[in-house]
Amino acid sequence: MPKIALPDGSERHYDGPVTAGQIAADIGPGLEKAALSAVVNGNHWDINRIIDEDSEIRLITKKDDYCLELIRHDCAHILAEAVLELYPETQVTIGPAIENGFYYDFYRENPFSSDDLVSIEKRMHEIVDRDEQIIRGEWSREEAVRFYKDRNEPFKIELVEAIPESETVSYYQQGEFIDLCRGPHMLSTKKVGHAFKLMKVAGAYWRGDSNNPMLQRIYGTAFLKEADLETYLTMLEEAEKRDHRKLGKALNLFHLQEEAAGSIFWHPNGWTLYREIESYIRRRLNSENYQEVKTPQMIDKSLWEESGHWEKFGENMFTANTKDDKILALKPMNCPGHVQIYRQGVKSYRDLPLRMAEFGSCHRNEPSGALHGIMRVRAFTQDDAHIFCTEEQINSESVAFCNLLKDIYADFGFSDIRVKFSDRPEVRAGDDKTWDKAEQALTSATKAAGIETSSNPGEGAFYGPKLEFVLTDAIGRDWQCGTLQVDFILPERLGAEYVDENGKRKRPVMLHRAILGSLERWIGILIEQYSGKMPPWLSPVQVVIAPITESSNDYANLVYRDLKNVGIRVHIDLRNEKIGFKIREHSNAKVPFILAAGGREEESRTVALRQLGSKNQEVMSLSEVNSFLQLECMPPDLAKNTK
């Protein structure tokens, strides 16, 4: 005799087993119609699944976010059904709902073409219109295995065998199609509606392991309403326009070419941006009492063996052989080099914390498929630093670092940061006791800094746990930028030490930390964040002065020299073009300020200022415009100081 508790605190009593659907109907016909699935004692259940014991239930309707998951998961099944109808030789594997849609992985000899997608999608719409009932059933393990043996579906057999003994094996049937599935699903294929679209095909490894066979994954997306689908597709188009690879070319910031895959050719515009960021960071680190150093690009293999890099990451390191049979390696990281500087001379506890910074140019031989614009490259520069400190100082140094990082991110316009806590990986150096200590230290530092983290198990560096500060690019890809890593291991391996208050030699702790991560990646993210429309302090060209006609060239030149003299990045456009044309070009180039100067301005010793994104002009005197632009173009840290 089930007693049903509802979210509003009320209870309903039934004489026999009921379904969530019946309960909804009892509450009201509106709800009966709207209910799609239910949460029964915390588990997602079908609306028509029998409830025969006391339960807490909550009904899922279109108002719940979860309904998108339902639709997408149903969609994945419909996709699989369509594929099997059209290409019966295909084997099905798994097909979940994901963040922006769903996918289904298939195994077959010949991959799907984009034409295939069109016919599959068409068939899916037909299946929805067929209004097939989706029916849940249960199997014993043997039945399930036999079913898939008969159909020659080894992947599914593997899945069945992976289900823990404690769980029942359920399947869902719609029409002729039967799929092993935990559920829940809606009542019929019709419920899915038609607001879905197949997006792309791509390879994906069985169970995400590159040693396994490659499957054909079809991605799709689905929404409640057609309008939502349209909105999503438009959003994707808009995001593509901000792609840093497109904008980088359009704004003449950099280029890449195949003879130097994974390395960037910085053009004058891009390099100006790069240097502006570098100077900014240098100022910030300097005022936080970091000392900047520069360490060798190539170091003998023996040092990398000592540090552990050769063993753990040798595959990704570029090497150069010398005539006398030495092997030099291009540095993939700066830490061993910094320890070498630290080790020059005896260090006292009075020297700690010692903060050593470097704009470290690193090379890593990334797999070809990993390269992505300037976000993932083989040659990049880290705003790297290592803080050598005592165990007691870990906390205060971490807090100071997190605060600095937040402040710097804010200066670049980022307030929404996600932080992941990555703990010990399988392949690691050092014993478990050391790792316990390091992870505890980092956890407590995180708390002290008031930072919320999500856990990222097993993803730490080989020498220590880390915080990863993650930003998302225009196309929704996540990129790790900043990082903070607690390392008890490298100081040991590379013999860093200090003399404590009692004259004893001790190991310092190393905090590896970066804020932007890689300057290259940071610039890529900035371009996308601002759609190329950089704030004035970062704009490669801050001001363009455009005379109306040739007769104003001399006057324009005077204005130009005035601005140039106070350090503003100003260009002058003396081309034989109309003012409208010049405005258009410099606006497209996203120059923040355009100054027009013609006879009127010359007469009154003024200029007409036009800001990017505004149609209005503002007439200002030369001294006004000079101080206005100086202020507007000032980096945020310096601007704070002048206030």
Added chain:
RNA sequence: GCUGCUGUAGCUCAGUAGGUAGAGCACACCCUUGGUAAGGGUGAGGUCGAUGGUUCAAAUCCAUUCAGCAGCACCA
């Protein structure tokens, strides 16, 4: 690295029955000196990612290779 797709003038792209390449923009020159998102004319520019093959003949077919794109795997 794996699977699929793509690779044509500086840029964006067209070139579907294999017969030695086109457009727009940009560029150069000339005309125009014009007030806030494209004034007009003329002209120069590619041997079609690379290599090899099939063919009387290849940008167009085949093979290999490089790079890019999407996803997967990887990301110290």
